[in-house]
Amino acid sequence: MTISADHTAPGSAPGSAPDQAQPRPAENAVTEAVRKFGITVEDYMLPARHQIQMVDPEGRLLAEGEQGTEPGHEYPLPGDEELLAAYEQLVVGRRVNDQNSALVRQGRMAVYPSSHGQEACQVAAALCLAEGDWLFPTYRDAVAVMTRGVDPVQTMTIFRGDWHSGYDPAKHKVGIQCTPLTTQLLHAVGVAHAAKLRGEDTVVMAMCGDGATSEGDFHEALNFAAVFHLPVIFFVQNNKYAISVPLAHQSVAPSLAHKAVGYGMAGERVDGNDVVALLAVLDRAVALARGGSGPLLVEANTYRMQAHTNADDATRYRQDSEVAEWLAKDPVARMRTYLTGRGLLDDDGDSRIAAHAEAVATQLREGLGEDVPVDPQELFRHVFSEPTPQLKEQAAMLADELARDASSGEASK
């Protein structure tokens, strides 16, 4: 049932009370899993007993029985082409992270919350989506935004400091990199709801961090998505810290993915440093959501390798040994070993990918290295569709002030 231009289609049968809650669309994935495997609805919604992992930290493909899959929680291995494309983006993402951190040190950017160590999550969150789908990122998800196709320099505008969003969210179907924690999840819900009312099969990827799951909007967004049966994938990057606060202070749930069942949706947890497993889980989540199974919650188990931002000192709240442990689980090195071992990646391929990454880094250095002129009149231009009389007055006041500054500057020369 969709909203058509002649808007004459309320969703009820002739003669029935039109105000009754409409029946939920077929929960096909759940009912199918229940029928096929004899598992309960709760077993379907609860995450599998173990996180889904396909390639271990040493770059070895795990045997099917060791991947953490279960009846109702099966994930086919993604195809070679998809894996190679993902690896390329991993390398680019790592380069982007390190280039941006360097630009902050050089004073070219105000701040950069790096996703170093989380690149597999970044890349998979973007690559699993189709053309018309939407992505709602946080401040830490610049690599996901770029992987989705937004120009790297436009992606970084928010941190360069000359305006807030550097790209048009509607054009790219990518929300503004959002800082008020989890507020963007509700926008994801709204975008999905609007699409559903028009009968479009849009899927929306809604990203947040582990600490953010404590926010009220996290709860409201998951509940709204579940009640309205919307194709939203809530993708939580559990990187173990919210600035300095470890996850144990946010939640004592068995895992963040377990929260799904409380909303009546399916949850899964996945090795967030294994891009193979991430793609397998997210591809299926996208397919399920697009097929009408409602929202899903995916928790990626990863680690923030660097401080929260350049302004943070991570040594105040975590041990070097912990960081070293996670260094051994690096998502980029792991994938390189795996693909090389499978003969999918050779030196030529590797250097081509490295050149691609370098080209993006150059783009960033050049784009962020130059001072962009700012227009103070722009302060007033976009507050409303049309500036109010008051804003016009204030714009004139500033213009006059600047004109006087300029002429006194001239005079003093």
Place this chain on the structure above:
Amino acid sequence: MSPTVTTSSEANGNVSAATARAAASAASAAEASGPQSVTMAKALNTALADAMHADPSVLVFGEDVGQLGGVFRITDGLTRTFGEQRCFDTPLAESGIVGMAVGMAMNGMRPVVEMQFDAFAYPAFQQIVSHVAKMHNRTKGALKLPMVIRVPYAGGIGGVEHHCDSSESYYAHTAGLKVFTPATVADSYRMLREAIDSDDPVMFMEPKKLYWSKDMVDLEDLRSAHSANRKVGTSSEGRAAVARSGTDATLIAYGPSVPTALAAAAAAAEEGRSLEVIDVRSIVPFDDETVCASVRKTGRAVVIAEAHGFASVSSEIVARVQERCFHHLAAPIRRVTGFDVPYPAPKLEHYYLPGVDRILDAVDNLQWED
């Protein structure tokens, strides 16, 4: 209302007898031509229905707005008429309602959401301030958020606590929000239609004590005037109204205080004093021109508002008028506002609310001797 609503109901072909009766009774007020006695609630309801009929992207949602028609019945019959995809109940969560509306507005819809009461909109404050108000600016105008947040506000109904807040100043203080508040039946129709048409987000503050106030209005006239204005691109948006002409002093009021100001002006007239009453209507954008023209003419002004006076819309109005009209003023501008106390319990609200006597006292204090 009848041509639009009944046509669409009939086309649905699935309206129950009760629904048909409801639609017929909803339509009857307007079917008889000429002015009828109409409540503000009815005018708002008609504006919503007309807007939904005119534009399929207009959606109405909130708490109890579906089957029940809203606790104040402003959305009465909309689900029946337009189906529950166009007017529906959400889970009970205000941030969710507003946040979802943001996403819908980003994706081609024109949501009109209802906050059940003023003080229950506060969970949505973060969404309103950080996203609703800023989205257009953050994207240099690339993203418009055409959405309306309806808030039944202010007191005077003997409500228990948390049901009577005058919250307009919070929104007016937030750059990027338009803030409208009608005081008359006809304005409530006109302004809600304009709010829904606006490409900018609008906080639509409905003085709940006036919901059942009545006026003789011709809804069909209002409807055609709206269509005609829309065609030529004119609107009364952002314009204050002269609610009563006078020569001696100006009472500046909005929303729930307008009828009180008019009553004070009527009382003053009996004592031989001619008061002009300005109904601000649009707090943002503010109509300096109309307000200041009146004050320059009369030379004296009292600003009236139910909200606490401190750091409020009323203080802003005083500041603006003082800056612009100082040399025309025969006396300092006075204010009659709520006291700076939490909104009182029902048996005390009488002492708190600006009343006719307090307004007349303020007028008496406008230095008439010189």
